[in-house]
Amino acid sequence: MKWVSHQIVTGVAVFAATDDMLLTAAAMAGAIFPDKVEGNPRAGSCWLWRSRHRGWSHWPLLYVALIGLFARVTEIAQVPPAPLADAVRIGTFFCVGALLHILEDALCGKVPLLTPTQKVGIRLFRVGSAMEYVVAGALVLIAYGVRRILFSG
Numbered sequence: 001m002k003w004v005s006h007q008i009v010t011g012v013a014v015f016a017a018t019d020d021m022l023l024t025a026a027a028m029a030g031a032i033f034p035d036k037v038e039g040n041p042r043a044g045s046c047w048l049w050r051s052r053h054r055g056w057s058h059w060p061l062l063y064v065a066l067i068g069l070f071a072r073v074t075e076i077a078q079v080p081p082a083p084l085a086d087a088v089r090i091g092t093f094f095c096v097g098a099l100l101h102i103l104e105d106a107l108c109g110k111v112p113l114l115t116p117t118q119k120v121g122i123r124l125f126r127v128g129s130a131m132e133y134v135v136a137g138a139l140v141l142i143a144y145g146v147r148r149i150l151f152s153g
Contacts, residue, residue, distance in 0.1 A: 002132065006031040010104070026089075027094065029130065034102060034105075044112065054112065059112040060102050061144045070091050079085065107121070109123055
C-alpha cells in the first residue's frame with residue numbers, strides 16, 4: 001500500500017477502537033515507519049532498495065516484542081508516573097501502527113512472519129492501483145461499521 005492508504009486505514013481503525021487522537025496520531029506515525037526506515041527507493045539504486053524491502057522492518061515479532069517490553073515497564077512501575085504512562089501508551093500504539101502496516105502490506109504482497117526472511121501474504125491488488133483504494137475504502141467502512149456495532153446503544 002501507499003503511505004496515504006496506510007495512514008488512513010490505520011488512523012480510522014485506531015480512532016474507531018480508542019476514540020483517542022493522540023493514540024491515533026502515534027499509530028499513523030507507526031504506519032509509515034516500516035517503509036520509512038528502509039530509505040527512499042528513488043535516492044539510489046531502486047534494485048538495492050527492492051532487495052531489502054519488506055525485510056526486518058516488516059517483521060511483526062519485532063513490534064510484538066516492543067509492545068511486550070512496554071507492558072513489562074508498566075508492570076514493574078505498577079503505578080507509573082503520568083509522563084512514563086503516556087510514553088508507554090504512545091510507544092505501544094506506534095507499534096500497533098507498524099503491525100497494521102505489515103498486515104495491510106500482506107494484502108498486496110509478501111511480508112515476514114516468523115523470521116525476517118520467511119515471507120507470507122496474498123496479492124489482492126497492485127500498489128497504487130485503483131483496487132488499492134477500493135480495498136482501503138472497504139477497510140475504513142469495516143472499521144466504522146465495527147465501531148457502530150460495538151459502541152451503539
